[in-house]
Amino acid sequence: MAHPARSHHQKRRIQRFGVFAAAAMLTACGIMAGPVAMEAQRLPPDRLPTAEPSESSTALPSVKPSRAAATPRAAASSSAAAPRTAAPRTAAQTAAPRPAPELRATKQPAAAPLEQPSIDSVHKLPTGDLPGWKQVFREEFDKGDVPIGAFPGADYSAKWSAGYKDGTPDTAGQKGAKSGYYPSKVLSVKNGMLDWYLHTEGGISMGAAPTPKVPNNSAGAGLLPRHNSLLYGRISVRLKADSLRGFKIAWLLWPDSGVWPRDGEIDFPEGDLAKTFYGAAHYTGNDPSASDMFQSYSTLMAWHVATIEWSPGKVEFFLDGRSLGASTTATPATPMHYILQTESCLPRCPLPQTAGHVYLDWIAIWKRA
Numbered sequence: 001m002a003h004p005a006r007s008h009h010q011k012r013r014i015q016r017f018g019v020f021a022a023a024a025m026l027t028a029c030g031i032m033a034g035p036v037a038m039e040a041q042r043l044p045p046d047r048l049p050t051a052e053p054s055e056s057s058t059a060l061p062s063v064k065p066s067r068a069a070a071t072p073r074a075a076a077s078s079s080a081a082a083p084r085t086a087a088p089r090t091a092a093q094t095a096a097p098r099p100a101p102e103l104r105a106t107k108q109p110a111a112a113p114l115e116q117p118s119i120d121s122v123h124k125l126p127t128g129d130l131p132g133w134k135q136v137f138r139e140e141f142d143k144g145d146v147p148i149g150a151f152p153g154a155d156y157s158a159k160w161s162a163g164y165k166d167g168t169p170d171t172a173g174q175k176g177a178k179s180g181y182y183p184s185k186v187l188s189v190k191n192g193m194l195d196w197y198l199h200t201e202g203g204i205s206m207g208a209a210p211t212p213k214v215p216n217n218s219a220g221a222g223l224l225p226r227h228n229s230l231l232y233g234r235i236s237v238r239l240k241a242d243s244l245r246g247f248k249i250a251w252l253l254w255p256d257s258g259v260w261p262r263d264g265e266i267d268f269p270e271g272d273l274a275k276t277f278y279g280a281a282h283y284t285g286n287d288p289s290a291s292d293m294f295q296s297y298s299t300l301m302a303w304h305v306a307t308i309e310w311s312p313g314k315v316e317f318f319l320d321g322r323s324l325g326a327s328t329t330a331t332p333a334t335p336m337h338y339i340l341q342t343e344s345c346l347p348r349c350p351l352p353q354t355a356g357h358v359y360l361d362w363i364a365i366w367k368r369a
Contacts, residue, residue, distance in 0.1 A: 122305050122321040123238060125362040132311075133234050133366035137214045140362040141192050148197060151187040151210070161227065162187060163209040163339065170207055171250075172345035179345040182206040186342075192361070196342050198247045198273075199355035205344040207247065212338065214365050229256055229337040232368045236307040236318075237269075237340075238361040241300040245274035246350025248343060249300075249358065253310065253336035261288045264332035268317050269306045272346075273358070275299065279308070279317035281327035292327035303361070310336075311368070338365070 125140050143155040152160040162183035173180045186208040188195045196208055213227040230253070237251065250270040255263035264284040271277030276297055283290040294317050298304060307318035312333065316326035342358055344350055 119320070123303065125238075126236065126364050129369065130234070130366060132369050134369045135364065135366045137212055137365035138363065139212065141189050141194055141360075144189070145191075146189040148186070148188040149184045151183065151189060151194075153189075156189065159213050161211045161213065163211050170209075170341075170343035170345075172343065172349075177345040177349060178203055179205045179207070179343060179349060181208055181343070183208040183210065194360040196358040197355070198244055198342065198344070198350075198358065200350060200352045203352075205246065205350050207341075207343040209339050209341040209343070211340065212363060212365065214338070215367070226256060226335075226337045228339070229335050230310075230365075230367055231335045232310050232312065233338075234307065234309045234366040235338060235363070236305060236365075237363045238303060238305045239269070239300065239359060240303045240361070241273050241358040242356030243274045243299070243301055244350060244354055244356045245272065246344055246348055246354055247356075248272045248346055249277070250341045250343070251306075251339070252341055253308065253332070253338055255332065256335040256337055261285060261290070263334050263336075264330070266308055266310060266315055266332065266336070268308050269296070269300065269304070271300075273300060273356075277306075279306075279324060281315040281317075281331065283330035284332055285330055290330070292325075292329065294324040294327075296324060300358075 125138060127135070127138060129135050137159070139156075139159060141156075146153040146155065151162055164181040164183070166182045166184050168181045170179050170181055182201075182204075185201065186196050186198065186206055187210060188197065194210070198205075198207060200206065211228040214230060233253075235253075241249070248271060250267050252268075252270070253266040254260070255265070257263050261282060262284060265282040266280070267282075268279035269277040270280055276295065276299055278296055279294040281292045282288075283292075292315075296304075296319050298319065305318075305320050309316045309318065310332070313331055314326055314328050315331050317324040340360070
């Protein structure tokens with residue numbers, strides 16, 4: 001049925017109605033969308049939503065562990081410190097990546113990893129000079145066995161000292177603990193290794209702190225000649241230990257001046273033998289707790305090669321050929337002597353039945369070329 005012809009006024013009313021309807025629709029859309037956009041604009045920049053990671057943009061973990069301040073320690077050794085606990089992840093960090101669409105851009109090839117030394121080359125005794133370093137000492141304990149009570153003996157006396165005499169209090173012993181150095185009851189050489197037999201005898205937990213004899217670089221007023229002193233150096237050791245809670249190692253460079261903390265301290269490896277070990281570079285100055293600490297996140301129950309590299313303005317720690325990090329703050333700048341300090345009771349003494357071994361396979365030392 002045909003519609004009757006509309007008058008001019010009817011057409012105008014229909015047009016006006018259409019305009020009002022369109023305006024109402026646009027207003028409704030604005031009311032719905034407007035608050036979402038404005039909410040995002042009102043958020044501070046640090047709370048703006050972030051895009052979820054895609055498969056191609058997920059970051060790889062850093063090789064270098066984070067640094068943490070070491071806790072105050074006794075004068076001759078650093079106390080073990082637990083690794084920092086990671087901060088809780090936010091919802092954006094824990095969300096699963098979005099599934100990739102069917103069609104996507106071709107991913108760029110991943111960068112080739114940095115070449116690392118082979119395990120065999122890292123664990124082999126290094127012989128000879130290195131760029132910037134002149135080798136001055138190496139030992140692999142291949143001259144025969146030495147029983148407990150006889151170290152260093154005729155075969156090793158030219159290159160080794162047993163260190164502190166029997167009965168010398170160790171770090172905790174100086175504060176009243178029943179612990180001390182007893183090389184005649186601890187040290188021996190067997191199977192091509194220097195062996196610490198750590199145990200408790202007569203209620204005293206026993207350790208030892210032997211020292212290699214390296215060229216004396218000490219100089220200056222008030223410094224005594226030492227057979228284990230260096231002014232800057234590189235020291236590598238290959239070692240392994242049983243899990244012995246309450247016994248610890250702090251193989252360290254200690255200032256020849258004996259003034260601590262003023263002249264600093266360098267320790268690596270350090271830690272309780274039932275826990276992970278770390279490196280510590282103690283600042284020069286008057287604060288005994290001021291230091292940089294580098295966690296290895298490893299225990300000594302497997303063989304490891306630990307290296308200290310001490311140069312002007314820098315102390316760097318390497319584990320199995322990979323850098324754990326470097327300290328460049330208030331680094332030691334006066335001669336220091338090297339001690340393989342192995343002791344106990346920091347912070348708790350071992351149980352009377354706790355006994356086992358620390359093994360040193362080899363050691364190599366360089367001074368600056």
